[in-house]
Amino acid sequence: DTAVSQTPKYLVTQMGNDKSIKCEQNLGHDTMYWYKQDSKKFLKIMFSYNNKELIINETVPNRFSPKSPDKAHLNLHINSLELGDSAVYFCASSQDEQENTEAFFGQGTRLTVV
Amino acid sequence: EDQVTQSPEALRLQEGESSSLNCSYTVSGLRGLFWYRQDPGKGPEFLFTLYSAGEEKEKERLKATLTKKESFLHITAPKPEDSATYLCAVDYSGAGSYQLTFGKGTKLSVIP
Numbered sequence: 367d368t369a370v371s372q373t374p375k376y377l378v379t380q381m382g383n384d385k386s387i388k389c390e391q392n393l394g395h396d397t398m399y400w401y402k403q404d405s406k407k408f409l410k411i412m413f414s415y416n417n418k419e420l421i422i423n424e425t426v427p428n429r430f431s432p433k434s435p436d437k438a439h440l441n442l443h444i445n446s447l448e449l450g451d452s453a454v455y456f457c458a459s460s461q462d463e464q465e466n467t468e469a470f471f472g473q474g475t476r477l478t479v480v
Numbered sequence: 481e482d483q484v485t486q487s488p489e490a491l492r493l494q495e496g497e498s499s500s501l502n503c504s505y506t507v508s509g510l511r512g513l514f515w516y517r518q519d520p521g522k523g524p525e526f527l528f529t530l531y532s533a534g535e536e537k538e539k540e541r542l543k544a545t546l547t548k549k550e551s552f553l554h555i556t557a558p559k560p561e562d563s564a565t566y567l568c569a570v571d572y573s574g575a576g577s578y579q580l581t582f583g584k585g586t587k588l589s590v591i592p
Contacts, residue, residue: 370523399579399580406584407565407584407585408582408584409524409567409569409582410582411579411580411581414579456523456524458523467511467512467529467571468512468514468526468529469514469526469580470526471516471523471524471525472523473521473522473523474521474522474523
C-alpha cells in the first residue's frame with residue numbers, strides 16, 4: 367500500500383498550458399502539503415492544507431492553486447505554465463500531533479515545461 | 481541567510497569508513513529537527529525526529545544527535561546501499577504550523 371501517492375510521475379507540457387497534479391494519502395493524516403524541488407535539489411514548501419483549510423501559503427505565483435476535495439486528497443492546479451515552473455513537485459502529509467509531526471512524501475511529479 | 485545549512489555538500493566514503501554529516505540551524509523556537517533520506521527519482525524518506533538538545537536516536541548504522549545549534553548524522557561502517565542524499569529539516573514556531581524548512585542536503589556516496 368502506497369501511503370502518499372501522486373499522479374502523474376512525469377508531466378511534459380507546453381508553455382501556456384494548464385495542468386493538474388493529483389495527490390492522495392491513506393494514512394489518515396490531518397495535514398497535506400505541496401513542496402517544490404528545484405534543479406539544485408532544494409526542497410521548499412508551497413502550500414499546506416489542514417482540515418480543508420489553507421494554513422500556509424508561501425509567496426508562490428497565484429497561477430498555482432491547491433484544491434482539497436476531502437481530507438485525503440490535495441491536488442495542485444497550475445495555470446499558464448512557464449518555463450521556470452519546471453521542477454519536481456512533491457506531495458506530503460503529516461499527523462500534526464505533538465510528538466508525531468514528521469511528514470511522509472510521495473514519489474514526486476517531474477514537471478517539464480517546453 | 482539560510483536558516484538550515486548542511487555540510488558537506490557531498491561526501492565520498494569507502495565502505496566501512498565511518499563519518500558524520502552536519503546540519504546547523506539558526507531558527508529559534510525549534511519544535512523538531514528531522515532527518516530524511518532521498519534516493520534519486522524518489523521522495524524523501526523519513527529517518528528521525530529530534531525534539532530537544534541532548535536527544536539521540538539510532539537506526540541500523542545511523543545515529544542522529546541534537547544540540548542547541550546543530551545536529552549530526554553519524555554513519556558507522558557505511559555500506560554502498562547507504563548512498564543517497566541526506567536532508568535535514570526544521571519545524572519552528574516562527575514558521576507556519578508544522579511547516580518544514582529544509583537544508584540543501586548532503587549527497588553521500590559509499591564506494592565498495
